Amino acid sequence: MPPPPTKSAPNPPLLPLASFHSPRALPPTLLHCLSPEKRPRRLSSAALSAAASTSFSADPSAELRALCSHGQLAQALWLLESSAEPPDEDAYVALFRLCEWRRAMEPGLRACAHADDRHAWFGLRLGNAMLSMLVRLGETWHAWRVFAKMPERDVFSWNVMVGGYGKAGLLEEALDLYHRMMWAGVRPDVYTFPCVLRSCGGVPDWRMGREEMHGLAVKRGFATDVAFCNSLIQMYVSLGMMGQARTVFSRMDARDAMSWTAMISGYEKNGFPDKALEVYALMEVNNVSPDDITIASALAACACLGCLDVGVKLHELAESKGFMSYIVVANALLEMYAKSKHIDKAIEVFKCMPEKDVVSWSSMIAGFCFNHRNFEALYYFRHMLADVKPNSVTFIAALAACAATGALRGGKEIHAHVLRCGIGSEGYLPNALIDMYVKCGQTGYAWAQFCAHGAKDVVSWNTMLAGFVAHGHGDTALSFFNQMVKTGECPDEVTFVALLCACSRGGMVNEGWELFYSMTETYSIVPNLKHYACMVDLLSRVGQLTEAYNFINEMPITPDAAVWGALLNGCRIHRHVELGELAAKYVLELEPNDAGYHVLLCDLYADAGRWDKLARMRKTMRDKGLDHDSGCSWVEVKGVVHAFLTDDESHPQIREIKTVLEGIYERMKASGCAAVESHSPEDKEVSKDDIFCGHSERLAVAFGLINTAPGTPVSVTKNQYTCQSCHGILKMISNIVRRDIIVRDSKQLHHFKDGSCTCGDKGYG
DNA sequence: TTAGGGTTAG
Numbered sequence: 001m002p003p004p005p006t007k008s009a010p011n012p013p014l015l016p017l018a019s020f021h022s023p024r025a026l027p028p029t030l031l032h033c034l035s036p037e038k039r040p041r042r043l044s045s046a047a048l049s050a051a052a053s054t055s056f057s058a059d060p061s062a063e064l065r066a067l068c069s070h071g072q073l074a075q076a077l078w079l080l081e082s083s084a085e086p087p088d089e090d091a092y093v094a095l096f097r098l099c100e101w102r103r104a105m106e107p108g109l110r111a112c113a114h115a116d117d118r119h120a121w122f123g124l125r126l127g128n129a130m131l132s133m134l135v136r137l138g139e140t141w142h143a144w145r146v147f148a149k150m151p152e153r154d155v156f157s158w159n160v161m162v163g164g165y166g167k168a169g170l171l172e173e174a175l176d177l178y179h180r181m182m183w184a185g186v187r188p189d190v191y192t193f194p195c196v197l198r199s200c201g202g203v204p205d206w207r208m209g210r211e212e213m214h215g216l217a218v219k220r221g222f223a224t225d226v227a228f229c230n231s232l233i234q235m236y237v238s239l240g241m242m243g244q245a246r247t248v249f250s251r252m253d254a255r256d257a258m259s260w261t262a263m264i265s266g267y268e269k270n271g272f273p274d275k276a277l278e279v280y281a282l283m284e285v286n287n288v289s290p291d292d293i294t295i296a297s298a299l300a301a302c303a304c305l306g307c308l309d310v311g312v313k314l315h316e317l318a319e320s321k322g323f324m325s326y327i328v329v330a331n332a333l334l335e336m337y338a339k340s341k342h343i344d345k346a347i348e349v350f351k352c353m354p355e356k357d358v359v360s361w362s363s364m365i366a367g368f369c370f371n372h373r374n375f376e377a378l379y380y381f382r383h384m385l386a387d388v389k390p391n392s393v394t395f396i397a398a399l400a401a402c403a404a405t406g407a408l409r410g411g412k413e414i415h416a417h418v419l420r421c422g423i424g425s426e427g428y429l430p431n432a433l434i435d436m437y438v439k440c441g442q443t444g445y446a447w448a449q450f451c452a453h454g455a456k457d458v459v460s461w462n463t464m465l466a467g468f469v470a471h472g473h474g475d476t477a478l479s480f481f482n483q484m485v486k487t488g489e490c491p492d493e494v495t496f497v498a499l500l501c502a503c504s505r506g507g508m509v510n511e512g513w514e515l516f517y518s519m520t521e522t523y524s525i526v527p528n529l530k531h532y533a534c535m536v537d538l539l540s541r542v543g544q545l546t547e548a549y550n551f552i553n554e555m556p557i558t559p560d561a562a563v564w565g566a567l568l569n570g571c572r573i574h575r576h577v578e579l580g581e582l583a584a585k586y587v588l589e590l591e592p593n594d595a596g597y598h599v600l601l602c603d604l605y606a607d608a609g610r611w612d613k614l615a616r617m618r619k620t621m622r623d624k625g626l627d628h629d630s631g632c633s634w635v636e637v638k639g640v641v642h643a644f645l646t647d648d649e650s651h652p653q654i655r656e657i658k659t660v661l662e663g664i665y666e667r668m669k670a671s672g673c674a675a676v677e678s679h680s681p682e683d684k685e686v687s688k689d690d691i692f693c694g695h696s697e698r699l700a701v702a703f704g705l706i707n708t709a710p711g712t713p714v715s716v717t718k719n720q721y722t723c724q725s726c727h728g729i730l731k732m733i734s735n736i737v738r739r740d741i742i743v744r745d746s747k748q749l750h751h752f753k754d755g756s757c758t759c760g761d762k763g764y765g
Numbered sequence: 766t767t768a769g770g771g772t773t774a775g
Contacts, residue, residue: 194769230770261771293772331773362774396775428775
């Protein structure tokens with residue numbers, strides 16, 4: 001006897017065709033197939049004696065049918081299990097249909113076991129009703145057992161099984177069953193095609209779906225059936241063949257809301273959200289009324305595009321049609337608001353939802369991350385745990401929030417939670433864990449996670465590669481890339497962004513050119529704006545400013561602000577005011593309200609001693625309202641993330657923080673550290689003002705030093721780039737206090753240790 | 766005399 005299946009049991013291999021009709025190969029009774037938690041509860045002895053003393057009507061089968069027709073499931077089940085004789089086939093069928101309609105798992109399985117025990121289910125109608133119910137309840141395995149035992153099967157039985165296996169994601173098995181059906185000489189009907197096509201889209205050999213199914217449907221005269229065409233569209237959608245989907249759609253004589261929705265969601269899922277909205281507009285023009293699923297699909301397209309105006313109209317429409325109580329619509333709506341940078345509106349929708357599922361919570365957590373409100377993401381994550389069980393998508397979003405704030409302890413807790421749930425290798429979770437460890441400055445943990453990840457993909461390699469680059473291990477990054485290629489992993493655009501970045505940080509010009517050319521010549525990857533920006537950065541940082549400028553002018557695509565910004569940064573490092581001003585002209589044309597680029601130009605003037613121009617630039621910033629410093633740093637202490645703003649005096653421990661900074665200043669003076677570069681033109685020594693400049697990273701570092709154990713590293717995350725003065729001071733602090741200080745800023749990761757930084761001071765001319 | 770097609774989050 002095979003072991004009783006459990007919920008996680010793999011799909012049983014299909015028996016050889018011949019065994020279907022061989023009594024010797026029949027599986028044990030259905031009751032024995034049920035997993036322990038699925039076994040029906042027997043009636044207690046008290047209930048049995050009560051049943052024995054109950055007077056039944058003359059026709060229990062009629063009574064059972066009547067109870068089912070009135071929806072009285074509990075009483076019907078009781079009657080079934082109390083009667084001495086099994087009811088007739090009609091009564092069983094009525095009970096199975098009621099269980100199917102109610103999605104009543106346990107009563108359904110009990111009724112199945114009852115029929116099975118009494119060998120009363122051999123009729124075709126009864127078997128079919130059983131199959132239909134089991135498939136609808138998601139009990140494909142049990143459906144298979146019933147199907148295998150049925151002495152007679154019709155096209156309905158086969159359709160239910162083929163469709164059921166497809167729904168359960170067992171696509172190969174579904175297609176196998178379809179072929180067996182054909183071999184068995186069963187003639188497919190109009191229902192067969194949608195059942196099979198569901199699985200054709202998910203298997204590599206899609207030609208079977210297109211050629212065999214389509215041809216057969218045409219031959220049988222089903223090609224005009226709306227459900228068949230919709231299934232065909234869906235098959236092409238899942239194969240990413242939107243052209244063919246469009247052809248089927250345009251040739252349809254009649255289309256219903258499902259046809260339109262399949263096209264809308266198809267375009268959205270295949271990366272054409274704009275086309276999805278075009279189809280939606282066309283649907284309106286054709287006066288086809290959208291239903292809840294259409295609206296959810298169109299909202300998903302709006303979310304992709306950040307298209308608020310159409311999204312708001314869909315919101316109004318959903319309200320007018322009374323769809324707001326549908327969780328799918330509400331979820332799609334809050335996602336749309338979050339992605340359109342209206343997170344407060346998303347919160348409003350979320351709070352109005354009478355019921356929230358794992359998608360609602362995960363969307364909110366990811367939405368907060370998308371809107372740079374990572375603390376709220378973590379707050380929602382903690383609250384969710386009391387309400388809904390998180391899944392891999394939730395954990396990925398929460399890990400992103402930890403990564404963004406450098407919340408290592410929080411990230412580790414989530415890692416432990418993931419392992420406890422046994423989903424550590426599910427979906428993108430392994431890569432999200434690598435990313436979290438990388439961004440929290442823990443390359444060692446990231447590496448361990450990378451090595452433990454059994455199914456590495458290009459994203460795993462890229463994430464780890466980016467980790468080496470961020471930590472200043474340029475040589476390791478290049479050898480890691482070689483290892484990646486040797487293992488057969490094909491690099492993509494992201495890989496080359498990381499590699500060129502490594503070259504730029506390490507001043508490896510020749511390697512950079514070689515990699516840049518290899519993109520097109522070896523890997524057929526067309527360089528994008530990010531790659532060009534990296535190359536400009538590489539050339540500019542090493543002082544090849546004219547080459548960088550010429551390189552920009554020869555670009556086959558129009559340079560963006562990042563490309564010109566890289567040149568501006570190079571000009572700042574090498575104090576080339578004229579070329580810097582030219583780069584700044586382009587940058588500020590493209591990004592006129594970006595405070596960061598204005599600051600970069602100010603720094604260029606300050607470093608070059610052009611105080612008149614600096615004053616004018618600062619005035620321009622004031623006039624534009626860009627002079628407000630919104631610098632913010634975070635540090636995690638004992639699992640709690642503390643945030644500090646520039647000149648922040650609000651923290652309860654601010655006096656201790658200042659005392660620590662003052663102490664450091666005294667020790668700097670005593671140890672003769674006086675050669676810090678200052679922005680002040682007259683003073684070239686470290687002054688008290690330098691120490692108390694109010695920059696958020698210093699406050700966060702001081703707070704971390706106070707509140708963590710001696711000898712342990714302090715890890716800080718900052719939303720802007722670390723200024724030259726802070727960089728110099730932090731190097732000194734790491735030396736004085738003999739602690740590792742890790743600062744991840746908006747540009748790179750700095751690991752300060754014994755008075756030096758892993759960035760090699762590149763970028764701090 | 767039952768059944769098939771479009772569904773939100775990374």
